[in-house]
Amino acid sequence: MKDISVVLWNGETTKVNAQSTFNEILKEINPQLAQKALAVKANGFKKDLYDVPQEGDKIEAITFDSEEGKEIFFHSTSHLMAQAVQELYPGTKLAIGPAIAEGFYYDFDTEHTFTPDDFPAIEGKMKELAKKDLPFQRKVVKKEEAVRLFESKGEIYKVELLNEITDEEVSLYLQGDFIDLCRGPHLPSTKKIKAFKLLSVAGAYWRGNEKNKMLQRIYGTSFNSQEALTQYLDMLEEAKRRDHRKIGKELDLFSFHDEGIGFPFFHHKGMIIRNLLENFWREEHRKQGYQEIKTPIILNKALWIQSGHWDHYKENMYFTKIDDQDFAIKPMNCPGGILVYKNKLHSYKEFPMRVAELGLVHRHELSGVLNGLFRVRSFTQDDAHIYMMPNQIKQEVQNLIEFEGFFYRTFGFDFHIELSTKPENAMGSDEIWEKATSSLKDALDEKKLSYKINEGDGAFYGPKIDFHLKDCLGRSWQCGTIQLDFLMPELFDLYYINQLGEKDRPVMLHRTILGSLERFIGILIEQFAGLLPTWIAPVQVRLLPIADRHISYGKDLEKTLNDQGIRVELDENNDKIGAKIRNAELQKIPYMLIFGDKEIDDNLVRVRKQGKGDLGPSTVDSFIQKIHLEIKNKTLP
């Protein structure tokens, strides 16, 4: 009675009973896989394991190992959580509960105010429900019927969602007494959910609109084994341990004060990092033929009206008055840079003309989004504006991609690229947008770089390429950007003299590499957990005398190293060597030089490397040589 044929994942065709579920088919063909399967893909459509195939379906099992599998797993866990919440807090209304990148959430509307203290009870209930081995049952009903059902249950949010669905039929998912509007698919049973944890509670506007009611969102994550969950939770702990706000305080790098919220204060050691980063940046830009300028922080309102910021960016700007005239604190560097361009007549021979500026900008960000050095209200962009002819775009963009990559590799970051295209409210003709976008695309394609396209996500004046750094914990940070701009040259009537001696309109390119110096420093701190590469470490060497009588030898060493341009500190505390080592380790100082009677007699030091331990004795000269090489090569720890 095997009456239909299906195509398996390995390409084989096989006959199956038309009534067999996907689950049964999998079990028959590959019991091990059936054990792991969470759902299936039939002809590319995701289906429940309890579903049945159609003639000719191409079947593929979905497991937790794939993104799709995780999504289904997370989504089912969110249903499980919602069930638990409704059982514990009857009358709770459900909004939405999707899977997200590393877990799930569900938005609830209830009188009860959730706090993390409620999590153990909810988790307990979830465990209990999971153990019951409740199947996730799909039920397809007429939309009207679903509306009536959810109206009777007072699920106003579900009704609102239903009213926006145009299909005649919708699917519901049931597990036990719990019922939810859901497209599916889901796990076969709650029992598959082996390990989960609720992580945080937060407010979230219904449909993300601040005019709507604020709901309570509970975030969580789940895994198909306890070990995987533990591993994930360890990763979160590790991220906490690396938090740049914590390390910045411990290592005395920077601070924040009530007297200027969102405005970071850089301490001496933080300034060392900053200055080294700037020096490196300047040197590399010089090699690439950049000029450097510095434009004022406060500029007349008229400039900002001309640039369009007054209309488009006012909400984010700070203002002030000078001699009764209105001024703005710059939120971007371009208008000031353009004034420099206009200060003099330019020839095509200067193009591409690369003008860099480490520009301090101020932006009024909502208080709730501020976050350490990552999101501040004043920061230094490593900006540059490149003026050129349209036919120079591709080459220049390729140069830039290379240049950006060089910076990121120096710090050991992986990165990926995204390309954003014309948005709804774009300025300029389709033709010029097409040309601009394809220039960027060509530049990327020719370099055989893969990139993700964000349709409609470009700036209103041009398409852009964004660089997203990936740190050692797999988190990604947007840093660099390359934006093509046809608008500003127009608005400011920029021109150059072309080969024919005529006035012509240049194309402008805005770009950053590090993005914001402050933010980049924050990212570096987290990437290296405070243990920065020796070349950029605030203190490179700490000298640790065994006993007080060795301090004078230490003072000589200090002078020697200092004269060699090495950032060095002498520990004169009356501590045992173990304590001195501990302090230096905690301060993340790359090298410790230890010396007592034995070393002094032979004019040696014992080298200890942070995190690695004792490297044995060395002459001072040999140590200096090695550390100089490491600094020169910008060796990563």
Next chain:
RNA sequence: GCCAGCGUAGCUCAGAUGGUAGAGCAACUGAUUUGUAAUCAGUGGGUCGGGGGUUCGAUUCCCUUCGCUGGCUCCA
């Protein structure tokens, strides 16, 4: 900005159903002179984020304000 939680010594944190606070580390002083992640002892240090209210009395309860943390993007 909105929701929730939090704010106690330089740092990390404890604490009292309302009777004006405590530990560890750090700092300082002294002893010790130390050999690869914390030597011992002593001392000083706080308007318990700010303001207001209730009270005989508030750091504790209430209101308000400021700040910090997580989130408010992933659309059944």
